[in-house]
Amino acid sequence: MHKKNTAANATAKDTPRLVVLGIESTAHTFGVAILEGKTILANEKLAYTTESGGMIPAKVGLHHEAAYLPVLQQALQKSGKKLSEIQLVAFSDAPGLGHALRIGAAAARSLSLELGVPLVGVNHCIAHLEIASLVTAAADPVLLYCSGANTQVIAYDQGKYRVFGETLDTGVGNFLDTVARDMGLGFPGGPKIESLSLGAIIDGRLPELISLPYTVKGMDVSFAGLQTNVLQKIQSGSYTQEDLAYSIQESVFAMLVEIAERAMAHIGKSELVLGGGVACNKRLQAMCELMCRERGAKFFCPENQFLVDNAAMIAWTGSIMHLLGGISVDPQLSKIKPYERTDEIIVCWKN
Numbered sequence: 001m002h003k004k005n006t007a008a009n010a011t012a013k014d015t016p017r018l019v020v021l022g023i024e025s026t027a028h029t030f031g032v033a034i035l036e037g038k039t040i041l042a043n044e045k046l047a048y049t050t051e052s053g054g055m056i057p058a059k060v061g062l063h064h065e066a067a068y069l070p071v072l073q074q075a076l077q078k079s080g081k082k083l084s085e086i087q088l089v090a091f092s093d094a095p096g097l098g099h100a101l102r103i104g105a106a107a108a109r110s111l112s113l114e115l116g117v118p119l120v121g122v123n124h125c126i127a128h129l130e131i132a133s134l135v136t137a138a139a140d141p142v143l144l145y146c147s148g149a150n151t152q153v154i155a156y157d158q159g160k161y162r163v164f165g166e167t168l169d170t171g172v173g174n175f176l177d178t179v180a181r182d183m184g185l186g187f188p189g190g191p192k193i194e195s196l197s198l199g200a201i202i203d204g205r206l207p208e209l210i211s212l213p214y215t216v217k218g219m220d221v222s223f224a225g226l227q228t229n230v231l232q233k234i235q236s237g238s239y240t241q242e243d244l245a246y247s248i249q250e251s252v253f254a255m256l257v258e259i260a261e262r263a264m265a266h267i268g269k270s271e272l273v274l275g276g277g278v279a280c281n282k283r284l285q286a287m288c289e290l291m292c293r294e295r296g297a298k299f300f301c302p303e304n305q306f307l308v309d310n311a312a313m314i315a316w317t318g319s320i321m322h323l324l325g326g327i328s329v330d331p332q333l334s335k336i337k338p339y340e341r342t343d344e345i346i347v348c349w350k351n
Contacts, residue, residue: 020035020090022314023314029045030103034079042077050186143272147276257291272291
């Protein structure tokens, strides 16, 4: 359980230069970052990959267990800090794969107890939004959060980060990974789908825009029917992988941009920021930028290292949760919460 220090009443600009170590381990990436105040000194990671198939949770856990010490050592070396200088440990406690979360949580608890410093559990989804406040000029944005298991449109309102739209079934990243697996491309699939789509438009060739299901329900999206339809098209052998990849991106990203724009109109916000690994896709970025330009809104996209799963966002969010919200957790009572939703968190560190 979280503890809240009622004496915490600092503002962001008053925040001391706390040295924070963050650990990210919600899915395929194990990361360690070290921040001093608002300065990111190190943001290191190792990611689980395969040549074929997808993620096997137990194997991801073993990967993270082996990655912990090497990644920690890389982060310390790059930051120029010693463990004895760490003043706060933050870790991703939700949501994510249980096998993966447990490794990061165990490492964070151990460090907190060994160093005698506070421990903060951080919701991974919220961290994607909070890092944007550090590395971009976004002040009060809508977040289009596109990752493996998560596809949500999120914005801050009345003490919480509210979910204004989301997937009704699978996350967009998991959808792309499944399609890539069906094509025999391995994991992670998103970058490979993007590469194939670019292959459809080289040498002056006009790609074929294949008709695919387009499922938007209000501000929610669904990918299950599209996934079945794409599998049937792959099995038919009637389409090139390049044209399929191009058409998948055009359809899926149009769905995401539509719900993001609808949410912006609904809640009256004029900034959009991207988060999540799928947000590294240049075509998605271009479509979001065009939509914002046509609306007279501002578009922000952090650099790739802060879009993908990373420990810097965990360290930064843990820092402001502790310093501005007075939040910490007893290491011996801390828990992982694989299914915790973004809108369950009371955001007591924002004014």
